[in-house]
Amino acid sequence: xxDAALIENFLEMLSAERGARVNTLDAYARxxxxxxxxVRGGLGPxxxxxxEGYVAGLAKRGLAPATARRxxxxxxxxxxxxxSENIRGDDPTSxxxxxxxxxxxxxxxxxxxxxxxxxxxESARDKALIELLYGAGLRVSELVSLPLRAAKAGQPHMVVxxxxxxxxxxxxxxxxxxxxxxHMQERERLLPKEDARREKAxxxxxxxxxxxxxxxxxxxxxxxxxxxxxxxxxxxxxxxxHVLRHAFATHLVEGGADLRTVQTLLGHADIATTxxxxxxxxxxxxxxxxxxxxxxxxxx
Numbered sequence: 217x218x219d220a221a222l223i224e225n226f227l228e229m230l231s232a233e234r235g236a237r238v239n240t241l242d243a244y245a246r247x248x249x250x251x252x253x254x255v256r257g258g259l260g261p262x263x264x265x266x267x268e269g270y271v272a273g274l275a276k277r278g279l280a281p282a283t284a285r286r287x288x289x290x291x292x293x294x295x296x297x298x299x300s301e302n303i304r305g306d307d308p309t310s311x312x313x314x315x316x317x318x319x320x321x322x323x324x325x326x327x328x329x330x331x332x333x334x335x336x337x338e339s340a341r342d343k344a345l346i347e348l349l350y351g352a353g354l355r356v357s358e359l360v361s362l363p364l365r366a367a368k369a370g371q372p373h374m375v376v377x378x379x380x381x382x383x384x385x386x387x388x389x390x391x392x393x394x395x396x397x398x399h400m401q402e403r404e405r406l407l408p409k410e411d412a413r414r415e416k417a418x419x420x421x422x423x424x425x426x427x428x429x430x431x432x433x434x435x436x437x438x439x440x441x442x443x444x445x446x447x448x449x450x451x452x453x454x455x456x457x458h459v460l461r462h463a464f465a466t467h468l469v470e471g472g473a474d475l476r477t478v479q480t481l482l483g484h485a486d487i488a489t490t491x492x493x494x495x496x497x498x499x500x501x502x503x504x505x506x507x508x509x510x511x512x513x514x515x516x
Contacts, residue, residue, distance in 0.1 A: 217303070219259045223248050226297045235381045247290035259294070264308040267291065271312055288312055324462045329450055333441075334391075336448035341406065341422065342440050344392075344399035349437075349457050351392040353464035353482050355379075356434045356457035362421040367396055378483040386481060462493075469493045 227245060230236040236244075248259070255262050255270050271291075274284040291309050298304040325333070330350055337343035348354050358376050366374050372393065373385050388396070408414045408425040417423035417430030424432045437457055445455040461482070468478050479490040
């Protein structure tokens with residue numbers, strides 16, 4: 217079986233057995249295509265030394281560590297698949313070490329900056345978007361994919377489909393509920409006039425009159441936030457959908473929420489992903505003590 221067929225079978229397995237999305241499959245396909253191009257003799261029969269030579273070449277080609285890690289991960293999963301299918305009897309990636317990941321703290325915003333951003337929203341829809349990104353910690357992909365049925369009047373929670381098709385329940389506070397109610401009152405005028413496009417857009421909580429699939433795009437959400445940031449007097453480069461999600465988690469941890477709860481609310485599969493927010497909170501609390509505590513001020 218040639219490399220193209222092996223890669224196709226691997227991608228089919230990811231889709232059928234693990235529920236991988238189109239974007240994920242495309243990323244794996246690109247990474248394996250790069251390996252296929254640079255590994256002499258083909259991926260199927262490649263030995264450990266050949267694969268290690270390819271990995272060593274990633275750095276020489278000037279690839280970012282994150283890109284190199286992703287390509288190594290793709291190779292590892294590919295060869296584990298071949299091993300599990302008895303196509304190979306060994307794993308040539310078993311000795312590989314991925315480039316170390318620099319631990320960067322997530323960017324976030326202060327609560328007063330969030331308040332200014334919400335105040336600067338131009339419409340009920342825009343305010344609802346911000347309230348859900350910050351008040352419920354939604355990913356932007358989850359936000360734009362919310363069906364109309366997700367919004368039930370007065371219901372203090374919402375079912376969201378996250379990564380891998382996994383559903384979770386997110387709580388909605390009073391500000392988010394009020395913003396959602398206001399958006400629903402004006403939502404009808406956001407629908408396209410043409411019947412066919414209107415029917416498609418009517419399915420979504422945040423419809424679009426211009427997008428092909430009838431729902432607001434992630435890029436449009438980012439543009440809405442950038443414009444609101446400028447009106448609020450904030451640096452637009454500091455504001456994005458993911459920054460609002462980070463702010464949601466950071467403010468919960470600073471307020472005393474336990475990590476397991478935050479993990480559930482964010483939809484993280486691994487609590488290790490959630491633990492980074494303790495470092496964000498620790499840094500802010502240390503600064504607070506050093507600048508506000510009377511004993512700390514006295515030592516200056």
